[in-house]
Amino acid sequence: MAAVAAVVSIGQPARTTHVARVVLVLGALVVLGWLMVLPLLAIFAEALQHGLAFYLHAIREPDTLGAVRLTLTVAAIAVPLNMVFGLAAAWSMAYFEFRGKAWLGALIDLPFSISPVVCGMMLILVYGKNGWLGSWLEAHGLQVIFALPGLVLATVLVTLPYVARELIPLMQAQGSDQEEAALTLGASGWQIFFRVTLPRVRWALLQGVLLCNARAMGEFGAVYVVSGHLRGITNTLPLQVDQLSQENFSAAFAVASLLALLTVFTLAIKRLVKWRHGGEWNAND
């Protein structure tokens, strides 16, 4: 290594490489500053441009508070559902070999590549009034589309892969030796799951749940299509931002800043977890 370093400094003036390095770093920082920092700063600047009193007034609007409540409700149902799904899918995919496993894996990843708008439309075609299950649902007095179940369903569909994707590579890499050891020691299936597997994957699980939650609370396209965006009834926070942006831009940004705070919080926790416990899993994010 020392020899190579010596060659480097002899063969090429160190200054050129230094200049190239500075140019590259500055270039990357300009890209990130322009594409990431500016939009993030703009949200808070626009939200606070009429002062704190206006800001507080805007986020205390009854419709906005209703949207906060609805968003929290949807996430509180959808995120645990996806957590259970992710754990079940990872248990199946990581510990067993079966025919069609590659297809199952592809199917789990599928919602990532479908447009959220198309996701929402597909749900209407099944659960809507004229959809496949529409008349059956109506006969049983169940309303899915334009109501809470539809919002949950759309959110679950769009965020389905998040937890599973975090867990499957990790559990595949870790192998099932410890689980099998527990089995030979007489542990039951649930004991193995709760005492061996879950502690081993907890930080990756937390990562997946955090991203899933951020996406669930911020989902717009799919929810927009299935909700009918009825103000004060089926408006989640992102839909409220959309409607306010057509009337009062500053109020829209006040509401948007709540979601931006959630984003910053999510990214910070995610970094912290990865920084402190990153060695415990090798699956990339």
Place this chain on the structure above:
Amino acid sequence: MTAMARSVLPGFRLSTGYTLLVLGSCVLLPLAALLWTACELGPEGWWAQIGTRRVLASLRLSFGAALLAATIDAVLGLLVAWVLVRYRFALRRQFDALVDLPFALPTAVAGISLTALYAPNGWLGSRLLPLGIEVAYTRVGVLLAMVFVGLPFVVRTLQPVLESMESDLEEAAYTLGATSFQRFFRVLLPLLLPTLLTGYALALARAIGEYGSVIFIAGNRLFRTEIAPYLIVQKIDSQYDYRGAAALGAVMLASSLLLLVAMAWLQRWTRRWAVVR
């Protein structure tokens, strides 16, 4: 399902069964409904929905801008990933964390934020306007929003590969007298190409389907800045035209599936490269 369960662990039926139940009701059934509705139209009915000037313009914009945006993302993403992996500088961790912003920031929030920045009276828009550059409510705005949502896909795909890449090949090239341009274009780029293409495909898939970040800055002007997902929403929302929406949705779905197949193929390619490496 025939389980060739080699593992002795319990829970195969429960975990696989539950996975299939959720996938069936949330993914497969809706997917089937979309394909069914689109197939019911028949080729002529389908073309009647797709072949209008408005729909064709939106498809051209969606795919054209997404292709261009993914290309820009590949270049910028390579630069950002390279710098984050290879160099040490102040605030590197914080900038690294910021790359995930488009993953976690709600799309509608990103959309109104970009609009506020680039609107004629915005921070950047007011400075660009005297130069004759209009971003908000033009196709450039559509492109910009797509670049924004796609960038982390390229960076996050490249980063682990760059981290695991030994510098011995570059050093060997260097001792053989290769210039830094030669080292980059003839040693590094060929090695990174499959990974870069995977990132490109991911960014492309996201850009084609993106709705929230784009519609605000696009302004949705007829024939000019309407993207295909916007037309789907319009057909459902204001015209209750589910067949037209399904016809357009089928086109978008087909492009998603095509990209998925391409990515699976790329991954096989990457693995082969890994063996060579």
